[in-house]
Amino acid sequence: MEIESVQLPFGQPITEAYVRRTRPEVESLFGSHPAEDTDWKRRAQWLKDQSANRVSAEQLATTLTRYNQRFNDSDEVKLAIEAIGNGAPVVVGGQQAGLWTGPLLVIHKAISVIAAARHAAELTGQIVIPLFWIAGEDHDWDEANHTLIVNQENQLVKIAIERPKGNRTSVSRTKLQQEAMLEAVKKLGETLPDSEYKRDLIASLTSFAKLSDNLSEWFAYTMGWLFGKQGLVLMDSDDPALRKLEGPLFKRMIERNDELEEAYQCGADHIRELGFVPQADVVTGSANVFLFQDDQGSAVGERTLLYKRDGRFENRKGTVAWEKEELLRIANESPERLSNNVLTRPLMQDYVLPVLAAVLGPGEIAYWALTGAAFRSFDMQMPIIVPRMSFTLVEAAVTKHMMKYELTFENVVNRFAEYKEAWLNGQDRYNIEARFDEVKQQFAELYQPIMDLVATVEGGLSALSETNKQKIMDQIAFLQTRTKEAHARQFDASLRQLDRIAVSIWPDGKPQERVVNVTVFWNRFGRSWLDRLLEVPFDCLGSHRIIYL
Structure with missing residues (x-):
């Protein structure tokens, strides 16, 4: 071992x-x-x-x-x-x-x-x-x-x-x-x-x-x-x-x-x-002691933390109370009704x-x-x-997977999400992230003259042009996400192995x-x-x- x-x-x-x-x-x-x-x-x-x-x-x-x-x-x-x-x-x-x-x-x-x-x-x-x-x-x-x-x-x-x-x-x-x-x-x-x-x-x-x-x-x-x-x-x-x-x-x-x-x-x-x-x-x-109620109607059996007020012991809301002598009697005769915190x-x-x-x-x-x-x-x-x-x-099997992906225990505990993303990006022969970012930049540059034009024609159209631009950018980002997901599916087996490492060693973070x-x-x-x-x-x-x- x-x-x-x-x-x-x-x-x-x-x-x-x-x-x-x-x-x-x-x-x-x-x-x-x-x-x-x-x-x-x-x-x-x-x-x-x-x-x-x-x-x-x-x-x-x-x-x-x-x-x-x-x-x-x-x-x-x-x-x-x-x-x-x-x-x-x-x-x-x-x-x-x-x-x-x-x-x-x-x-x-x-x-x-x-x-x-x-x-x-x-x-x-x-x-x-x-x-x-x-x-x-x-x-x-x-x-x-x-x-x-x-x-x-x-x-x-x-x-x-x-x-x-x-x-x-x-x-x-x-x-x-x-x-x-x-x-x-x-x-x-x-x-x-x-x-x-x-x-x-x-x-x-x-x-x-x-x-x-x-x-x-x-x-x-x-x-x-x-x-x-x-x-x-x-x-x-x-x-x-x-x-x-x-x-x-x-x-x-x-x-x-x-x-x-x-x-x-x-x-x-x-x-x-x-x-x-x-x-x-x-x-x-706080009395730092609980009492199981057995004589208070609807609260029978409830484990109640006791508080001291005006010489008596009460529940938190003060709706029921016990004299000190009564609690001492319970300690003598029915200690099963008492409980520690x-x-x-x-x-x-x-x-x-x-x-x-x-x-x-x-x-x-x-x-x-x-x-x-x-x-x-x-x-x-x-x-x-x-x-x-x-x-x-x-x-x-998990040890074998960790060796395959060169993951240490410390990597899994502190940087697993970043490592997983970096590993997947490393498998990207299409350079998806960079190419979409390039398109976004090119689109923004090509669209700017149109935005300048509509603002010249009527100032009130500036907000509309900005909204229109953002919708197009959102659609490009949506396509980028779907493309990355499609690419990741090509590595399902490897991603399952990585996820198994995480769930086994550091589940749910x-x-x-x-x-x-x-x-x-x-x-x-x-x-x-x-x-x-x-x-x-x-x-x-x-x-x-x-x-x-």
Whole structure:
């Protein structure tokens, strides 16, 4: 397997400063760095010392066992959960449940979690368990409900499941009809090219659909199928059994909400002082906690962000409100009605799990930078933040085409459209562009005396002559376009090869991992490509690798 390392833009200046260690004051926001071996050992010892301040290992293991027995019941996972019950720390990463896992970056994050756990075990000399946190409490349905597939014609095809009618609630609480799920799998089968792996792929996804009531469950079955043998433990943030473990921290969040808000505001102010823009909005008056309504008529089940006004907690419009004592009662008796936002989830994760390290994407690292003061205010420490590894998978046929057209990865990413046009122009033995431009210039020169004449006869005709000239020029341009299209059709095979390169490596003008679904590569290669990725050496700085399959 040939591997090439490249550096893609981070997209987040603060993340780049943290990963590359260019500004110590940014690194201090996080309190540690994955490149420092001593930080891993220090964090591992801190977890042991603070075990009494988290959910008990036994309770956690019981909850994880119950969940994974259904979705991820491999011997390797059972052993991993047993280790957690005996006090083993975890490396955790998470993502919102997407259709068939969503874009490839979800797969890359899971691989990063597994690799980071192995790395941590070697450094600390103890068992470290990889764990994937399914963000089933999120309610962004339009982000979770679809995936993009490359069809036989190398076109991107979107497959989506419409949200059932009803209030906006979490993905895990959005019940799907079997018919809709099976129809999506049918469309996937029609979209993917035929291959030796297609039948088993479609059969597996169909069987998982028949066992699932929602996207989160379908996601969990798929992730267990892909990574169960690697000992990757799964958990759903909207699992009612997990919520019962979270109740005490929700209570603290409600009791000390003003202090929590102040900590997040302090974090945002500090980031601005360093010259960066905070990734997440720290909204004045926000409680940074959601509530699932169950007693407000038409809003039953809706996931509602709470705001503090006049000593009470209200929805954004102020149409419904809850007293503080009522929320504390909910935290004690019905914690499944509460839910975290992006700022409180890191705290909850650290309370529930013995988190040695968290594997995050660039955007996640940027908003975790806001949470340092909140960790400290709750007598916690931020875990080691590990940037996830990322990959671009390049098939052998695509590599062959790139060599044929002398295209590099950087060419495809930054200048593909210009390269494609230049290549096509280079095949033009008729010199179409120049000859039409010459005709346009000649026509303009020949027509100018006529325009001068009509203006002399009557000044009002000047505008008419200009309009007439433009119509003729437009017709010449139209013929020029049609001629170039006819010429391009002579090179359809080559243009298809060029387009295949672009769709494979940089689809829709974006990194492959942010667009294409896992089924595209499973259909083409079976499991071999995933096994190869799992063998890629861990990189604590999360570099981007090109994997030539």
